[in-house]
Amino acid sequence: MTQAAEFWNTVYDNDTAPWVIGEPQPAIVALEREGWIRGRVLDIGAGAGEHTIALTALGYDVTGIDLSPSAVEYARRNAAGKGVPAAQFRVADAVRLGADAAAAAELGVFDTIVDSALFHIFGQDPDNRAGYVRALHALCRPGGVVHVLALSDTEPGFGPRISDSLIRESFGAGWDLEELRPSRYLGRATALVADNVAGLDVSEDGIVNAAAWLARVRRQ
Template identity: 35%
Template sequence: MDWDSAYRGESDFAAEPPWNIGEPQPELAALIDAGRVRSEVLDAGCGHAELSLALAAQGYTVTGIDLSPTAIAAATAAAQERGLTGATFLAADITSFTGFDGRFSTVIDSTLFHSLPLEGRDGYVQAVHRAAAPGATYFILVFARGAFPADVEQKPNEVTEDELRDVVGKYWDIDEIRPAFIHAKMPGEVPLPPHARDDKGRAKMSAFLLTAHKPS
């Protein structure tokens, strides 16, 4: 998928990609509220960076990295408009970025993992491991297999629990993988299985939330 086109509003999603819900994913907001996030934070595949912006508004120092220069420009402008000096953004390939060795105490992947090509997963997990400090925590919110119908031609690379465990566990110590939801404003023409809706009318799509850590 051409991610920069998606953020320019030139994809099939029209003006706003469905994963942009205007706030952090509820599963991740709950982690923040529970005190599970520590500075500095890496927002991996930040997009328009509502997660980064929400964290910065609460006093966290956070770096958002995304492949799309358009998304990074929008995130940077939003941080400036809101006066959030604790958030910085970088356009880079998350599967091979460097320059942050041992820096981050928390790494958060908010719906990035399933967007990567299969051959990019190993490099990505290695790259964020390299950027993580000893004792860092890693959270991944990712579509579970079956979130989309099997016959949909263009869809994310959904995962099984075993698949997620095998890829991430090669470099990180996994603490938990549990069922979760990704909330999305899916266009009506996208064929989906029946999904529950949240109180804002967004689809609650099947996902996993992984928690792992880098040994101290």
């Protein structure tokens, strides 16, 4: 079962989130440079808000959502500190949006959805994973694209790692999986994952370079 908002609040309140690295993921930055971020953008599971902040600064219309109120407050402070106070964040449960038509309609539909390290937390939770994919379908306009950056099980790692087959199986009817390829994900060696980083590629400043998948999925 996936963690409740209270758990995520504690992680942000204590600054032990291993995914908070102070900058956007290089894989997501590369997507923007390659022209894959278009139109209205949803940063789903925005966390510290790095992708919302970076894309807003580049002129995109972006909304970042997260289940955790502490994450949203962290992201707002982060945006202000980086001189991007226009970055938009709100508290929302990404799973429930698939069944709550009114809440999904309030957010509207998006041309591009960026998922950086959210999908993989549902790896052992098929019901919530299915609900999450339904939410993505409700929030993505027909012809729009979802980018998923998820930790890979091809190497030892510090978080919930998944297989490429799980991604393929999850995006079936209503989706076209256009690309699924190996990538990398940067994390932080915090106390929360101290037992899992031994033997991994950890830099002198505590940044972990982990195997990941990068998928591009188009809504039919």
